[in-house]
Amino acid sequence: MRIAVIGAGALGGTFATLLEGAGHEVTVTARGETLAAIRADGIRLSGAFGDAHAHPLALTRLTETPDLALVCTKAQDAAAAITDNAGFLNGCPVIVVQNGLLGVRTATDLLPDSECFGLLVIVAANYTEPGHVSVTTAAPSYLGRGSGAVDDETMRWQAVLGGPLRTVTIANFVGAxxxxxxxxxxxxxxxxxxxxxxxxxxxxxxxxxxxxxxxxxxxxxxxxxxxxxxxxxxxxxxxxxxxxxxxxxxxxxxxxxxxxxxxxxxxxxxxxxxxxxxxxxxxxxxxxxxxxxxxxxxxxxxxxxxxxxxxxxxxxxxxxxxxxxxxxxxxxxxx
Structure with missing residues (x-):
């Protein structure tokens, strides 16, 4: 599956590496030193998920529509990152990996043709230097949307992410x-x-x-x-x-x-x-x-x-x- 990871910091780098290791075709967006480091030597992951070395395609912005996208920017950068890539994200399923309460709502507003979900992450990861992430605590991540029961589309994407990212579904996502x-x-x-x-x-x-x-x-x-x-x-x-x-x-x-x-x-x-x-x-x-x-x-x-x-x-x-x-x-x- 072609998966885009928007933002290649601590969590984005971790998820991109684990997803590539599971056999997916991964593209990441990044800027500055991070972009240069990934293009030169990929992403090195160490710590609680084990050691891995991935070589995803690294771009400043997407150039084609993926099968699935994970938005892994900081909360304050989400709207700009989604807008910057909206031409290739709108209509694509999008999973927002973010702290706070507004991530899924922001993506839904900016991408009206996309199915949008949220992923709550307890993983503790340190961005030690550009292109290198160390995970200090591995934990499950929780996928869902809305305030009700888990729906079929959530289950579908859990089946994709569940193995490499230890993802489980969660009801009452807003409450979570x-x-x-x-x-x-x-x-x-x-x-x-x-x-x-x-x-x-x-x-x-x-x-x-x-x-x-x-x-x-x-x-x-x-x-x-x-x-x-x-x-x-x-x-x-x-x-x-x-x-x-x-x-x-x-x-x-x-x-x-x-x-x-x-x-x-x-x-x-x-x-x-x-x-x-x-x-x-x-x-x-x-x-x-x-x-x-x-x-x-x-x-x-x-x-x-x-x-x-x-x-x-x-x-x-x-x-x-x-x-x-x-x-x-x-x-x-x-x-």
Whole structure:
């Protein structure tokens, strides 16, 4: 099958390599140093999925319509990437591999003749240098669309992706996006402090702030009428219970995530963007919680401050000392 991967960063590079290894004809789109590196020596994958070396066709934009396309850009780059390739994507099945809540909706709006799906990814991958990706945590990915049951078209594409990408189908995809958004609260504090996710969770005072951001996210979703989808041992019942817990008790949630993470340092995608001097997708993570809270007549002060601090680090290029971060968050941490 001819599969296009739009965006060859950490996840795009991982998926392109695994799909080529499964016998598919893979094309990737990339720019700059990444494009040059892939054209020169392909994509080298190491870590939890094993070592592999793929040589996909690398282009700045598509030149023909594939049988299937995966959009693997950062959330803030999705609309431009889809528009740039719309002439060959419209009418082609498209799977959006993205954080946040808007990816599938953006693709559907821009590609009215395409069947659009979403893929929720728990894989932790580090883009170590152009053309080289290291996977620190291998995990299943979850394919679906809409708020209902799994449909036949979703099952069809799961059959294609299921082996190489360990893909499973998921019902109530929209609810599962919110569940993943709770998980993605792991990203902001590493980006602000320069610490790994594990180091953040292991630090009691940072873990308290992390728990507060997660609890705030769950409460906003509940006010918006969300029924959480089941993902990574989280489901609607457990998250609703979590929303009522005091912060000292709610810390069991990030601690459980930490236990499944292993010891290989996980930088998180937001910190990786900062290390590459790229804009982050924080406005589609913690920033989404702030906007959704406003729509529901609520406030989300923890997520608002974390969003602002990530933008501060984006502008300065320098992470903030933990003590300074805690001082600025102290008033919120007493809630």
């Amino acid at each position: 996006q919110w569940t993943k958004l709770v998980v993605n609260m792991l990203n902001s504090l590493p980006a602000i402090t320069g610490l790994s996710v594990q180091e953040v969770v292991d630090a009691p005072r940072l873990r308290r702030v992390l728990t507060a951001s997660m609890r705030e996210t769950v409460r906003v979703a509940m006010r918006r009428g969300v029924r959480f989808g089941s993902l990574q041992k989280l489901d609607d019942r457990r998250l609703r219970v979590f929303s009522r817990l005091p912060l000292w008790a709610g810390q069991v949630l990030p601690l459980g995530m930490r236990a499944r993470m292993g010891q290989v340092p996980n930088r998180g995608s937001t910190l990786q963007s900062l290390l590459r001097r790229q804009l982050t997708e924080i406005d589609f993570l913690n920033g989404t919680v702030v906007r959704e809270a406003q729509s529901a007549g609520l406030t989300a002060p923890v997520n608002a401050l974390l969003t602002a601090l990530v933008h501060e680090v984006e502008s300065s290029g320098t992470s903030l000392p933990v003590n300074e971060v805690l001082e600025r968050l102290a008033v919120l941490g007493r809630s």
